[in-house]
Amino acid sequence: MVSEHLIPKSHADNISMGLRACSDFYSEVDYTESYKLYGLDGLESLIRQAIIVNKINVVVVLLGIAKLIYPEFLNSIRQRQKVKVIIIFPDSEHCFESHDRYYAQCADLSWLLMPGMLGTFKLYGFECASGLGLDPTLYRKHELPKDIDVSFVGGLYRANRAEYVNYLESNGINIIVAGYGNLGQSLTPQEMNELICRSKIHLNFTGVVSDDKAIHARIKQCKGRNIEIPFLGTFMLSEYAPGLETLFVDGSEYIFFRTKEELLEKVRYYLLHDAEREAIAAQGHRRATINYTSQIVAQRMLVHLDQITLYGQNMPIFDRQFLKEFCSVRFYWLGWFLSILSWRNAYAELLLIFKLKAIAPLSATKCFARGCLHALRYRSAA
DSSP, X not given: OEEXXXXXXXXXXXXXXXHHHTOSSOOOEEHHHHHHHHHHHHHHHHHHHHHHHHTOOEEEEEOOSSOOSOHHHHHHHHHHSOOEEEEEESOHHHHIIIIIHHHGGGOSEEEESSGGGHHHHHHTTOOEEEOOOBOTTTSOOOOOOOOEEEEEESOTTSTTHHHHHHHHHHTTOOEEEESTTSTTOOOOHHHHHHHHHTEEEEEEOOBOOOSSOGGGGGOBOOOTHHHHHHHTTOEEEEEOOTTHHHHSOBTTTBEXXXXXXXXXXXXXXXXXXXXXXHHHHHHHHHHHXXXXXXXXXXXXXXXXXXXXXXXXXXXXXXXXHHHHHHHHHHXXXXXXXXXXXXXXXXXXXXXXXXXXXXXXXXXXXXXXXXXXXXXXXXXXXO
């Protein structure tokens, strides 16, 4: 598994647990830290060596948006080392057009964490599947008193969340809001799980936020919380998003809403009907623990991969805009490596820049300056 960041108890960590349980041999490469240490050539050599020494059959890349990995490198290990490549795309609702569709060309299987974007990947002819698995030891149902009416964990700054929460409060609903972005209410993963377990109803919102594309305010997307809430055995009242009906059955395993008026109506109803609410929560929990453990989802992906008979039949296409953005990132790392006096790694970045010949002067200049500045901060902190 090659991952941008390997953070304990994160979704990436849950994925790695599932892959480890399904593998005869498993190893990990943190490609961000490896890039800082070894540069472009060093990272690629590290991955190739791991494949050869350990007789690796499958490389799983959990891809961020940093554009550190050269897409053609993924094609080269498929052809030369004869490995199959799975790329995990965690945020395609934001990144598909600018990023993911280019990298998906270099994968045998595109693994989406949620189902909403499957149709878009299939439109381009990419072999794809969706699934997020959670480790049962990290998301364990706690038998705690249900002493909280309604709760929500997450930042209120996204989409319509603040409007909907304020609407509930103004209509007399007792609701606890916690999580990143809510002053004084940040929680550890354990505290978050316990809060959800103590709640009669836990809300899930599906709107997304983007710093650069206002049109993304229209997107409704399933997220990890859609799996976490049922996993913890709590009644999930979720804003609708495409694909949610493929995860759980509305009316018997969760309930969805579309408007704030519908949300208020359903909150009031299920606060008054304890037995019905808890029966739905129990059935959602059963579905989650049967279908969405990390090992089950990882096994499903590997089986899907085995069933694919055609690999890498078409040459990847990289539009000029993608190449310009990819080259701009190279200038960032050129500035970084020059600032830490890593001449060999700086030279590797220059070679790739000259090979691609897709420079956007203003963006390249800004990226170079940022790389120099960040490297100097990195050196002084070390």
